[in-house]
Amino acid sequence: MFPGAQHLQNFHPLVIHFPIALLMGAALLYMAASLLKSDRFAQSAFVVLVLGALSLVVAVATGLYAEQGVMVHLSVRTQLLAPHKRLMLVTSGLCTVLTGWAIAVRPFPKKGRPLFLLLLLVMIGVMTVGADFGGRMVYDYNAGGSACRQPIQFTK
Numbered sequence: 670m671f672p673g674a675q676h677l678q679n680f681h682p683l684v685i686h687f688p689i690a691l692l693m694g695a696a697l698l699y700m701a702a703s704l705l706k707s708d709r710f711a712q713s714a715f716v717v718l719v720l721g722a723l724s725l726v727v728a729v730a731t732g733l734y735a736e737q738g739v740m741v742h743l744s745v746r747t748q749l750l751a752p753h754k755r756l757m758l759v760t761s762g763l764c765t766v767l768t769g770w771a772i773a774v775r776p777f778p779k780k781g782r783p784l785f786l787l788l789l790l791v792m793i794g795v796m797t798v799g800a801d802f803g804g805r806m807v808y809d810y811n812a813g814g815s816a817c818r819q820p821i822q823f824t825k
């Protein structure tokens with residue numbers, strides 16, 4: 670039924686776009702809620718943040734599973750997989766703090782709001798750099814793919 674997905678070595682690439690899209694969406698909505706002083710935007714931002722956090726748990730779990738079996742050269746593991754994992758774990762830590770904070774005073778903290786918004790931006794920045802490492806593993810070194818022979822040694 671899905672010949673593209675059939676060639677995947679693990680589920681990680683199927684789930685990672687959810688936290689990326691949802692957490693970026695939550696940050697945008699919280700920014701809009703702050704600028705427009707809108708409760709409706711804040712409510713939407715809260716729901717999207719919680720969904721993003723849940724999907725992040727799935728992405729981390731599938732990533733940790735993928736790490737065991739993905740066919741990449743040891744040099745690619747050290748240069749790309751290790752920083753990818755580290756940055757995604759930092760993203761998860763920040764996301765846990767932000768989601769816990771938002772749940773405690775839902776939907777949008779009043780006290781410490783600038784810090785909340787700043788941490789959201791930091792989380793998005795860390796996640797973006799981390800995802801780029803993931804992309805390099807796949808598109809430069811054929812991680813999880815069967816388009817060419819593995820393993821490819823890290824060169825750049």
Ligand code: HEM
Nearest residue numbers: 681682685728732733735736739754757800803804812813
């Ligand atoms: C901390 C645990 C994580 C580990 C150990 C991990 C590991 C991996 C591995 C081994 C790959 C290579 C592709 C494959 O799976 O076959 C990969 C790709 C990727 N990962 Fe992760 N990952 C983790 C968390 C995340 C999270 C939380 C996200 C998103 C928020 C993410 C985003 C990506 C992206 C964008 C790619 C490139 C996939 C593609 O373009 O097809 N990873 N990751």
